[in-house]
Amino acid sequence: MMTNKTRIEIDLILPSVPDTRDACVERLTERLATVEGIEAAHLADRKSPDQEQVCIHYDPNRITLGEVRKLAMRAGAELDQRYGHLLIHSQSMHARQARSAEERIRQIDGVLEAAVSPAGMLRIEFDRQVVNEDSLRTDLQNIGMGKIVEEKKRKTAPSAEVETEGAENEDGHEHGGQFGEKTELGFSLLCGGLLLSGWLLSLFTEVVASVPLAIYIGAYFFGGFFTLREAFQNIRAGRFEIDSLMLVAAIGAASLGEWAEGALLLFLFSLGHSLEHYAMGRAKKAIEALADLAPQTALVRHEGGSKEVPVDQLQVDDVVIVKPNERIPADGFVIKGESSVNQAPITGESVPVDKQPVDEPEQAAQNPEQLDSRHRVYTGTINESGALEIQVTKLSSESTLARVVKMVSEAETQKSPTQRFTDKFERYFVPAVIAFAVILLFAWVVIDEPFSASFYRAMAVLVAASPCALAISTPSAVLSGIARAARGGVLVKGGGPLEHLGTLGAIAFDKTGTLTEGKPRLTDAIGHDGVAEDELLRVAVAVEELSDHPLAAAVVRDGRERLGGESTPQAHDLQSITGRGVKARVDGQAVYIGKDDLFGEVEGTPLPESVREQVEALEADGRTTMIVRRGETYLGVLGLMDTPRETAKRTVARLRELGVRRMIMISGDNQQVADAVAKEVGIDEAWGDLMPDDKVESIKKLRKEDGVAMVGDGVNDAPAMANATVGIAMGAAGSDVALETADVALMADDLNHLPFAVGLSRQTSRIIRQNLWVSLGMVLFLVPATVLGLQMGAAVLFHEGSTLLVVFNALRLLAYAQNDSDGRGSQD
Known part of the structure; x- marks a missing residue:
C-alpha cells in the first residue's frame, strides 16, 4: 500500500487557537484520522523552517492531495465554529481567589476548560453550541468576576489581542465603579482605626459599653466586607474555602464577647490580603508595561x-x-x-x-x-x-512585541509542577484541618474546660492552619520570574519551563549559529585531478544558489567574490538529501554536492582515495567540507569555517559557575570539526556526525539520564528542542518559528542572555523552595501552638506575616540583576 504525506500550517486550519497545546489541535488530528483514505494525522516535528504544522498520511490511490487539504480546511473551519477561545485580562487577585474562579468558570454550561492566574489573566475554552461569547461574558459577571469590558482602543497591537476587565477611564479612576485594591486597603485601614478607637475608649474612658461595641461592629463591617463577599461567591460555586472560616472565627470571638480580638483578626487578615493584592498587582503591571512600549x-x-x-x-x-x-x-x-x-x-x-x-x-x-x-x-x-x-x-x-505580550499573558495561566503539587496538597489538607477543628470542638468532653474555651481553640486552629501562604508562594514567584525575564529579553512560556530550567544539570548546544556565528566563510576550493578552481566554483555556485542553507549562502557569496564577476551556468531541479547534501542538474548533467558519506550512497564513481585524503586534511584543520561531483567526474573539495562566537567561551564558564554540571555540543559536522569548536569554547563533550534524527535520539537519551535543556535557533533544531526537557531558542525576535517552538526564547541573538535565563530560573526555584518552607513551617508551628493556648490574635499575626513574607520574597525576582554571574540574584 502506498502512503504519501502532506503538511499544512495550523495557523491556516485553526487561526483562532492560541498554541498547539490547545485541545482543538488534538480534535483536528483525531477527526482527520477517521476519514477514509487518511491513515494518520499528527503534529509535525518541523524539520523544516515552517510554522507549526499538522502532518497528514494518506493513500493517494483512495484520496487526492487536493481532497486531503480541502478536508483539513473544512474540519478546521467546523472546529473553529464549534469551539471558542477567550483570553481576558482581569484584575489581579489572591491565589485562592484564582483557584476558586477557575472552579466557578468551569461550572458554567459550555465551558470546557478554564485557567486563571493570580495576575488576573483568564484563559477559557468553550463550546459555541452550548454558550455564545456574549452569554459567557454575562455568566462571568454573574459569578462575581466583575464587569467584563473592552479595553479602550489603544494604538498598540496588544489591544487587538487582549481584552481587559476594570480598565481605567481617561481621568484615571477605576472603571465602572469596581472595588479595587485601594478600596480594599482603605476598608482595612478603617477597620484598624475603628479597632484602635474602640480599644482606647474602653481602656481610658468611662463611656458605656455600647459605644465601644458599636465601634467594634463598624470595624467588623469594614474588616469583613471583602472576606464576606469572597465567601459568598465560593458558596455560590459550591466551594467551601478554609479562608472563609476566618469569618466563622471572628463571629465565634464575638459570640464569646471578645469583640476586640475578633476585630483584630479581621483587621490583620484584611490588611494582609490588601497588601498581598497590591504586591501581585506590581508583578502584573511589570508585564502590562510591555504593551505600553509601542x-x-x-x-x-x-x-x-x-x-x-x-x-x-x-x-x-x-x-x-x-x-x-x-x-x-x-x-x-x-x-x-x-x-x-x-x-x-x-x-x-x-x-x-x-x-x-x-x-x-x-x-x-x-x-x-x-x-x-x-x-x-x-x-x-x-x-x-x-x-x-x-x-x-x-x-x-x-508584531514581535504583540506576540510577546500575548505569550507572556498566556504563560501566566500555565501552572508549574510545584504549583500543581501545592494545589493537590491543599485538596487533602483543607478537609483534614476542618475535621481536626470539629474534633477540637468536643475537647470539653475530654478535658475539664468550658465549651467556650474549646470553641475558641477550634477557631484559633482554623486561623492558624489556613494555607494562605502556601497558596500564594509559588504563583507569586512564577509571575515575578516571568515578568523579570520578559523585561530582560527572555520569553518564558509558563511556570513549568521556568522551574525546570532552574533544576537541570545538563545543557546541549547546537553548534552552527549557536556556539558559532552561523556565518561560515569559504576558506578552501581545491580542484581534483587538474580541475581548475574557477571551474569547481562555477558549478558549486550555480547549484548552491538554489539552496537556502547557511553553508550554501557562504559558497555563493565567497565563490562569486573569487570568480570576480565571471558568469556561472544555470542549475535546476535541486533536491535536498537530508543530512548529506544536495543534487541538481547543470548543463544536462547531475551534480552532487555534500559530505563524503553521500558518495557511498548514490550511484556512480566511488570517492577517490586522493579526494578522501584531502577531505581528512581539511577536517583536521577544523574545516567543514563539501565534495563536488559532476556526472562521473569529481571536481574537487570545498572547505568552510564557521567562527565560534566571542561570547561562547565566557557563557560556558558562567554556566559552570551557576552549577550546570554537564554541557554537550551536538552537530551534524564531522567529529574533528566538532571537537575543534568544543575545545575552543570550553565544552568537554562534542557529538559530531549526527543526522537530524540522531540529534533527537541524543536529546532523548540525555533527558532520561538527568533532564536536559537544548539550545538552538528554533528552526532547524525544532525536533531536538521539542524532545528536550526545556527547549531554548536564540535570536527569537522577529522569528515566528522560534517564538512558537521554544519553551524559553532568547529574543537577542546573544549567548550572554543564557546565563541570565538560567540564573533567574535557579533563583526562582530557590525562592519557591524558601516560600514552601516558610508557609509549611508556619502551619506546623501555629497548629500545635494554638492547640496549646496561643491566642487567636497572635495566630493571625503570624499567619498574615508569613503570607506577606512569601509574597515580598517572590517580588525580589523583579529586581534580579541581569549581570549577576553567580546566580544568587543580587538585587538592584
Whole structure:
C-alpha cells in the first residue's frame, strides 16, 4: 500500500487557537484520522523552517492531495465554529481567589476548560453550541468576576489581542465603579482605626459599653466586607474555602464577647490580603508595561509628503519615518538612513545596535526574516540618533512585541509542577484541618474546660492552619520570574519551563549559529585531478544558489567574490538529501554536492582515495567540507569555517559557575570539526556526525539520564528542542518559528542572555523552595501552638506575616540583576 504525506500550517486550519497545546489541535488530528483514505494525522516535528504544522498520511490511490487539504480546511473551519477561545485580562487577585474562579468558570454550561492566574489573566475554552461569547461574558459577571469590558482602543497591537476587565477611564479612576485594591486597603485601614478607637475608649474612658461595641461592629463591617463577599461567591460555586472560616472565627470571638480580638483578626487578615493584592498587582503591571512600549501613532510616507496615522492602521509595505529619540512603531527593515537603535525593551541588549538600509528593498520584502539584524527593526525599540525610513513587514497585531505580550499573558495561566503539587496538597489538607477543628470542638468532653474555651481553640486552629501562604508562594514567584525575564529579553512560556530550567544539570548546544556565528566563510576550493578552481566554483555556485542553507549562502557569496564577476551556468531541479547534501542538474548533467558519506550512497564513481585524503586534511584543520561531483567526474573539495562566537567561551564558564554540571555540543559536522569548536569554547563533550534524527535520539537519551535543556535557533533544531526537557531558542525576535517552538526564547541573538535565563530560573526555584518552607513551617508551628493556648490574635499575626513574607520574597525576582554571574540574584 502506498502512503504519501502532506503538511499544512495550523495557523491556516485553526487561526483562532492560541498554541498547539490547545485541545482543538488534538480534535483536528483525531477527526482527520477517521476519514477514509487518511491513515494518520499528527503534529509535525518541523524539520523544516515552517510554522507549526499538522502532518497528514494518506493513500493517494483512495484520496487526492487536493481532497486531503480541502478536508483539513473544512474540519478546521467546523472546529473553529464549534469551539471558542477567550483570553481576558482581569484584575489581579489572591491565589485562592484564582483557584476558586477557575472552579466557578468551569461550572458554567459550555465551558470546557478554564485557567486563571493570580495576575488576573483568564484563559477559557468553550463550546459555541452550548454558550455564545456574549452569554459567557454575562455568566462571568454573574459569578462575581466583575464587569467584563473592552479595553479602550489603544494604538498598540496588544489591544487587538487582549481584552481587559476594570480598565481605567481617561481621568484615571477605576472603571465602572469596581472595588479595587485601594478600596480594599482603605476598608482595612478603617477597620484598624475603628479597632484602635474602640480599644482606647474602653481602656481610658468611662463611656458605656455600647459605644465601644458599636465601634467594634463598624470595624467588623469594614474588616469583613471583602472576606464576606469572597465567601459568598465560593458558596455560590459550591466551594467551601478554609479562608472563609476566618469569618466563622471572628463571629465565634464575638459570640464569646471578645469583640476586640475578633476585630483584630479581621483587621490583620484584611490588611494582609490588601497588601498581598497590591504586591501581585506590581508583578502584573511589570508585564502590562510591555504593551505600553509601542507608540500610538506612526508617520507614514505618502506621495508628496507624510501623514500621521494610528499604528493599528499600518499596512504591510507602508513606509514609516522615525525621527531620533522616537519609538519604532512597527516591525520592518530600514530602506533609508543610518542610526543606532536601543533594542533593550524587546531583546534585552544593553548596547544600541547600528542599523543601515538594505540594498534591494523589493528583494528584502520577499523574505524579511532572512535579513541580517543590522537591517531589521522591531516595534517598541528606540531610534537614538539619525532619522530612519522603515518598510513595514508585519501588521501591528502580528508584531514581535504583540506576540510577546500575548505569550507572556498566556504563560501566566500555565501552572508549574510545584504549583500543581501545592494545589493537590491543599485538596487533602483543607478537609483534614476542618475535621481536626470539629474534633477540637468536643475537647470539653475530654478535658475539664468550658465549651467556650474549646470553641475558641477550634477557631484559633482554623486561623492558624489556613494555607494562605502556601497558596500564594509559588504563583507569586512564577509571575515575578516571568515578568523579570520578559523585561530582560527572555520569553518564558509558563511556570513549568521556568522551574525546570532552574533544576537541570545538563545543557546541549547546537553548534552552527549557536556556539558559532552561523556565518561560515569559504576558506578552501581545491580542484581534483587538474580541475581548475574557477571551474569547481562555477558549478558549486550555480547549484548552491538554489539552496537556502547557511553553508550554501557562504559558497555563493565567497565563490562569486573569487570568480570576480565571471558568469556561472544555470542549475535546476535541486533536491535536498537530508543530512548529506544536495543534487541538481547543470548543463544536462547531475551534480552532487555534500559530505563524503553521500558518495557511498548514490550511484556512480566511488570517492577517490586522493579526494578522501584531502577531505581528512581539511577536517583536521577544523574545516567543514563539501565534495563536488559532476556526472562521473569529481571536481574537487570545498572547505568552510564557521567562527565560534566571542561570547561562547565566557557563557560556558558562567554556566559552570551557576552549577550546570554537564554541557554537550551536538552537530551534524564531522567529529574533528566538532571537537575543534568544543575545545575552543570550553565544552568537554562534542557529538559530531549526527543526522537530524540522531540529534533527537541524543536529546532523548540525555533527558532520561538527568533532564536536559537544548539550545538552538528554533528552526532547524525544532525536533531536538521539542524532545528536550526545556527547549531554548536564540535570536527569537522577529522569528515566528522560534517564538512558537521554544519553551524559553532568547529574543537577542546573544549567548550572554543564557546565563541570565538560567540564573533567574535557579533563583526562582530557590525562592519557591524558601516560600514552601516558610508557609509549611508556619502551619506546623501555629497548629500545635494554638492547640496549646496561643491566642487567636497572635495566630493571625503570624499567619498574615508569613503570607506577606512569601509574597515580598517572590517580588525580589523583579529586581534580579541581569549581570549577576553567580546566580544568587543580587538585587538592584
